[in-house]
Amino acid sequence: MRTKMFCSFLSLFIVLSLSAQTTQKPVLHGRHWMAITGKPLAATAGSMTFQKGGNAIDAACAMLAATSTMWDVLSWGGETQALIYNPKTKKVIAINALGVAPTGATADFFKNKGLKYPPGDGPLAAVTPGTPGGLMTMLAEYGKLSLKEVLAPAMQLAEGYPIEKQTADMIERNKAKLKSWPYSKQVFLTHQGQEREAPSPGEIFKQSDLLATLQKLVDTEQAALKAGKSRKEAIYAANERFYKGDIAQEFVRGCQEQGGLITTQDLAKWKVLIEEPTVTDYKGIQVYKLKEWTQGPAMLQALNILENFDLKSMGYNTAKYIHTVYQSMNMAFADRDFYYGDPYVGPEEPIKGLLSKEYAKQRAKLMNLEKNDPKVKPGDPYPFEGKTNPFLPVLEKWNPSPATSALDPSRSNVHSPDYLAGFYAGTTSIQAADEEGWVVSVTPSGGWLPAVIAGKTGVGMSQRMQAFVLDPAENPFNVVEPGKRPRVTLTPSLALKEGKPFLSFAVQGGDSQDQNLLQFFLNVVEFGMNVQEACEAPNINSFQMRSSFDNHDTKPGDILLHENTPPWTRKGLQEMGYKLSYEARTSGPINAIYFDWKHGSFWGGSSNHGEDYGIGW
Template sequence: MPRISKRLLAGLACALSITAAPAALAQKTTTKPVLHGKHWVAITGKPLGATAGAMMFAKGGNAVDAACAMLGATATMWDVLSWGGETQALIYNPHTGEVKGINALGVAPTGATPEFFREQGMVYPPEFGPLAAVTPGTPGGLMVMLAEYGKLSLAEVLAPSMQMAAGYAIEAQQADNMERRKEVIMQWPSSTRVFLPHLKDDDSQERAAPYAGEIFKQEDLLATLQKLVDAEAEALAAGKSRKEAIYAAYERFYRGDIAEEIVRATREAGGLFTKEDLANWQVHIEEPVTTNYKGIDVYKLTTWVQGPAMLQALNILEGYDLKSMGYNSARYIHTLYQAMNLAFADRDFYYGDPYFPPEEPVAGLLSKKYAEQRRKEIPTDRNNPDARPGDPYAFQRGSNPFKKLLEQWTPIPPAAEAEGSDGFQQANLMSHDEGFLAGTTSIQAADAEGWVVSVTPSGGWVPAFIAGDTGIGLSQRMQSFVLDERLNPYNVVAPGKRPRATLTPSLALKDGVPLMAFSVQGGDTQDQNLLQFFLNMVEFDMNVQEAVEAHNITSYQMQSSFGAHQSEPGRLEVTTQIPPYTRETLQKMGYKVEAVERTYSPITAIWFDREHGTMWGGASDYGEDYGIAW
C-alpha cells in the first residue's frame, strides 16, 4: 500500500482546518420532516406497519403493544421477514429503570452438523429452503414481549395482522419481488399457492405473482393466527390471567397442532425439524451489554448478534477528537473505517451463541483498556487490509481456548472443501452486495409513560419456504453459521445452537433515562449505519431526521454473514457529496473508493427531548420507512 507523503498530510491538515461546520455538510434540508410526538411515536419499515402501531395506541396500549402489532403487520406483509423468522428487541421499562433484551432467535435443528452439510456438498449451510431454517422465533418473541410488558390482549394486537392476512392491497415492492423469485418459489407447492396466485400450467400468463395494488390473501396464515387467538380466548374463559392466556397461545404454537404441521411439512420437504426442536426452544429475557461513550450509556444485545461490535468501535473512537476532524473528512472517514475494521474482525472470530460453550470473551472485548490497545493498531496514513482479531482474554479472566486458530486467521475466508461442492449451486440467489445490504425491517416505539422499544426482526424473506398449511414462512438464518472453525470457532453449526445474526436494535440512555432508540434494516451494514447515526447526533449536532438521512460511508472489509461469507478489504463506498479531493486522498491511502448517489442506510430512530418532554422521530428517506406520532 502506498504511504502518503508529509507534504500531502500537511495539505490534508490544512483542508481539515478550513472544513465547514459539521452540520453544514449534513443535509440541512431533509426529505422527510421530523416527527414530533407528545403522547407516542410508532416507526417501522412500512406505512401500513406504522398504522398498526398507531391503532394499538388508540386502544390504550403502550409502546410494547404497538411494537408487537408492528412486528405482526410487517411479518404479514413479508417486509423482508415473515412469521417464521426471528425477533430481537431492547425494551426500556420506566417502572424499573432497566433495559432488557429479548432473544427470540431460532436454533439449528436436530441433525444440523458440519458433517451433514458437507455430505450434501455444501461449503456453508444453504441460502434458502427447508435446510436454511432455524426454529421459528418471531411468534414466541412477540408473545413473550406482550405477556411480560404489554397491556393489551393477543387478540387486540393480532387484529391488524389478521385483517391483512384476510386480504390487503399489496405494495409493488413485494409483489415484484415475488415475481422476480418465482423460479425458486415454484420448488414448494405451499409457497407457490401463496406467492404465485396467477401461475398457470400452460405458462401462458404474463405474471404469476400478484399485481401492485391487488388484494393479497393468506388464508392459511389467517387460520394459524386465529388458532392463537382461540387458544387465548379458551384460557381466559377458563379463568386464566391475561399473561397466562397469552402463554396458552404460545404453547399451541410450539407444542400443539401448529408445531406438528410445521414439523411434518418441513421434514417432508427435506428439512430436519423435530417436535422436540420446537418444544424445547425458548425465548430468553436477558441482560444487554453496554458501554459508556462520553457520558452516554449505549445498550446492545450480546454476541448472538453483532451489536457489541458497535460498542467496541465506540470504545476505540472515544480516544479521538472526531468533531475537530470534520464531518466526513478524509481523516474522519479513515479513522471510522479503521475502528470498524478492528471491531468487526473481533466479531468475525469471537461472536456466537452465549448459551453454547465455550463462553465468548465479552468482558475483554468491551474493556476500555482493550480498546486502547486496539486504537494503537490503527495506521494514521493508510488502510490496513489485514486487520485481524485481537486477544481480549488478556483483559479478563481465563485463557484463549482458540489461540492456535487465532494465529491462523485470515481476513479473507479460507477455501472450504465439500463433496460435490462444484456442482452445488450455493449463494447464487443474491449477489454479494445484495446479501451484505439486504434484509430485515426495524421498529421503534415510545410512549408518554416512558416505555421505549427498539426491534430488528428478520428471517423468512421471499423466496421463503412456507411450512405446509400453516402459512408460516421459515427463516433462512442457517446460512449465517460456518462449517469451518477456522472462520469462527464460536459460530460453528450444531443442533440447538443459535447462528450469530446481524440484527441489532439499539438504545442509548443519559443520566439513567432514555436518550435515543435506533435501529436499521440491512445485513452486515447495520452497525456501520448505526455507529454513524449515533456520531451524527452526538458529535456533529444533527437532529434525528438529519442524522437518519445523512450520507454515510459503507465498508465491505468485514466478512459477509451470508452466502459465501466474502470479504473485500479496502472497499469503501461514499456518496457524491464527498468532495473529489477527499476521495482522491482516500484512494492514495489505499482505499478502493466508489462514489454513489446514496449509500444504504434505512435508519429509524426516536430522540427524547427532555427539555420539552416530547419525542422526535426520524424515518429514513432511503426506502419505505414510515412513522406516525401524536
C-alpha cells in the same frame, strides 16, 4: 495547527449546511407516542394499537405482526430480537427470540452435501421460528392489551391487503425458486401460467392459511380467558399452541415434507430468553446492545476504539474521519468474525475482554493512521479478563482475506447486484415509545422472500442457518450444532443519558447495520444533527468484514461512499489505498426516536429511502 483549524472549520461548514437544508422527509414530532417501522400500513397498525390504549410494547408487537404478514422483509417463521426500556425499573431489557439449529444440523451433515456453509435458502436454511414466541413473550410480560387486540391489524392484512410494488416485484423475480416449494407456490403465485405470475402492485393479496393460524392463537387466548386464566397466562397458552400443539405439528410436517430438519421436539424445547444487554459508555452516554449472539457488541467495540480519537476536529466525512471510522469498524468486525457466537453453548466468548476500554486502547494504538490495512486480524482480548487465549494457534493461522471476489468484473469498482443483495440482506426495524416511558427497539428478520412456507400454516421459514460456519478455524464459537443459535447481524440499539432514554435506533441491512448505526450515533453526538438529518446523512460502508450470508465473502479495502462525496475526499481515500464505489443513498434505512426531555416530546426520524414510515401523536 492550520490543518486542524481548517478541518474544524470545514466540519462546522458541512454540519451547518446540512442543518440549513430541508431533509427529504420531515422530523416526526409527538407528545404521547411514536410508532415507526418499515411499511406505512404497519406503522398505521402501531398507531391503531396506541389509540386502543396500548403502550409502546403493544404497538411494537402490532407492527411486528403486520410487517411479518406483509413479508417486509421477513415472515412469522423468522427471528425477533429487541431492547426494551422499562420505566418502572429504569433498566434496559434484552429479548432473545432467535431460533436454534434443529436436530441433525451438524457440520458433518452439511459437509457431506458438498457445502462450505449451510445453504442460504430452502428448507435446510431454517432455524426454529422465533418471532411468534418473541412477540407473545414481550406482550405477556410488558404489554397491556390482549393478543386478540394486538393481532387484529395483522389479521385484517392476512384477509387481504393491496400489496405494494416492492414485495410484489420481489415475488415475481423469485418465482422460479418459489415454484419448487409447493406451499410457497400456492400462496405467492396468484396468476400461475400467466406472463406475470406474482400479484400486481395494488392487487388484494390474501393469505388464508396464515389467517387461520393467527385465528387459532387468538381462539386459544380467548378460551383461556373464559376459563379464568390471567391475561399473561392466556397469551402463554397461545404460545404453547404454536410451539407444542397442532400448529407445531403442521409446521414440522410441512417442513420435513420439503426436506427440512426441524422436529416437534425442537419446537417444544425452544424458549425465548430475557437477558441483560451489553453496554458501553461513550462520553457519558450509555449505549446498549444485545449479547454476542448478534453483531451488536461490535458497535460498542468500535465506539470504545473511537473514544481515543478527536473525531469532531477531523471534520464530518473528511478523508481522515472516514479512514478512522473505517479502521475502527474493521478491527471490531474482525473480532466479531472470530469471537462471537451463542453464549449458551460453549466455548465461552471473551466478551468482557472484547468490551474492555483497555483492550480498545490497545487496538487504537495498532491503527495505521495513514493507510488502509487490508490485513486487520482479530485481537486477543483474553488478557483483559485475566485469561490465556485457548485459540491462539487458530488465531495465528486465521486468514483475514480469503480468496473471494465480490466485484463485478464488467464494471470497475462497482459491486455486483448479487453480492450487494446478500451484503444488505434486508429485514425491517421497529421503534416505539410512549408517554409512560416505555421504549422499544426491534430488528426482526428471517423468512424473507423467497421463503419456504411450512405446510398449511402460512408461515415462512427462517434462512438464518447460513450465518453459521462449518470450520472452527473460521470461528470456533459459531460452528453449527443442534440447539445452537447462529451469530446474527440483527442489532437494535438504545442509548441512555443521565439515566433517561436518549436515543432508540435500528436499521435493516445485514452486515451494514452496525456500520450505519455507529455513524448515525456519531452524527447526533459528535456533529449535532437532529434525528432526521442523522437518518438521511451520507454514511460509508466497509466490505472488509466477512459477510454473514451465502459464501461469507470479504473485500478488504472496498468502501461505499455517497455519490456527492467531494473530489478531494475521494482523492485522499484513494491515496490511502481504498477502492471506491458510490450510491445515491448510503444511510440505512435507519429508523430512530430522540427523546427531548427539555420540551417533553419525541422526535422521530425515518429513512428517506425504502418504504419506512412513522406516525406520532
